[in-house]
Amino acid sequence: MLDFEPFYLSLKLALATTVILFIVGIPLAYFLAFNRSRWNVLLEALVGLPLVLPPSVLGFYLLLAFSPQNVVGKFLDDFFDVRLVFTFPGLVIASVIYSLPFMIQPVQSGFSMVPRSLVETAYTLGKNKFTVLTRVLLPNMKAALITGCVLSFAHTIGEFGIVLMVGGNIPHETRVISVVIYDEVEAMNYRHAGVYSSILLIFSFLVLVSVYLVNRRALKVHYQS
């Protein structure tokens, strides 16, 4: 009997992660794209860390941080009565950190692709930075925004290591699809694992096809030559 709850959990996690990343990602990417401080490199490296770090390493540190025995976890527990270890909210925070570069990098390059003269013209027309962001920059980098969202979403669906470390394997709470597949294989239940895997495979393929389609179309949207 196929259980669709893990799919639902995975989608819920991916959606929550993407929404938060979109909100956090735009100001952060804006800062990285337009701030010329030499400390930028450090911030950029920090944001990119999840690309090279094994999820288990990141998960390990988050587990330590979230643990009620340690400062951060204790603070959250004492003052807000929030537990992040082995809970869905904890999983969302871990996913946001883990998928950060997948949102930041496309959006940051999107900001740099919008011609500087458009921004400068808007300034000389008396517009402040926020107006320029919402009316000039963001509308002219839709492809980058869509790419960032789709990649973050897809990457979160595909999480395994960090989910296992921070979320564990609690049904209805943190037992997402990738964990279920692992469980089924462990239990020698290859048929189930195969069905789940093929669904995930087709889904991921379609996601990537849509990203490339969007990007190809975006190339046709030309700024004036």
Add this chain to the structure above:
Amino acid sequence: MIEIKVSRKLFGSNGELQLVFDTTIRRGEFVTIYGPSGAGKTSVLRMLAGLMKPDSGSIIVEDQIWFEKGKIDLAPQQRNIGIVFQDYSLFPNMTVQGNLEFALSKGQSAEIIDELLSLMELENLRSKRPAVLSGGQQQRVALARALIRKPKLLLLDEPLSALDSAMQLKLQEYILRLHQQFNLTTILVSHDIAEVARMSKRVLLLEGGRISKDGSPGEILPLENFRNFIDGLIS
């Protein structure tokens, strides 16, 4: 009256250059900055617009201080200038009308949009996006947009150099028409001799970061080139 006295060290493809720009421009005057590429022409405009910070000096426009080293540095938003770049810089996500509406100041009446659209003969293109317009049409929109806020100073950075010569002639007429209609103080940057001779009565020759000559086109332009230009007109 605009008093400009600025200097800045520039780093370009020709190495380091000390730009010193010191001149006075009367209200309503049409001045051209002419000179070889890399002489610092565009940097002068950028400093006037507040997009580049001078190392020292001051910029005073009609008794208002726009820049004074160490004391005042008005943001581009506060300077009330109109600027037109070579690449038009129209917002691709907005229609012609949208581009002009975007330029309106808070609370400003939209009447000026119709006035400028008709002056630049753009009424039929109102609802078009920039991407479908020709170069000349785009530059007319950019000019109209630069004037929406009724700027004290119009800065033109080689606005016609991407257009073919027939279109250039037509656009030059439009620019002169605007200049007269609004009595606009205008600074044009150009490296096109014919354009310089046709457009302005006063030319500043910028060479190696300094104003080497200041006078009428006849006095400034290399005589030989000027003769060629006249011959070209006659033939």
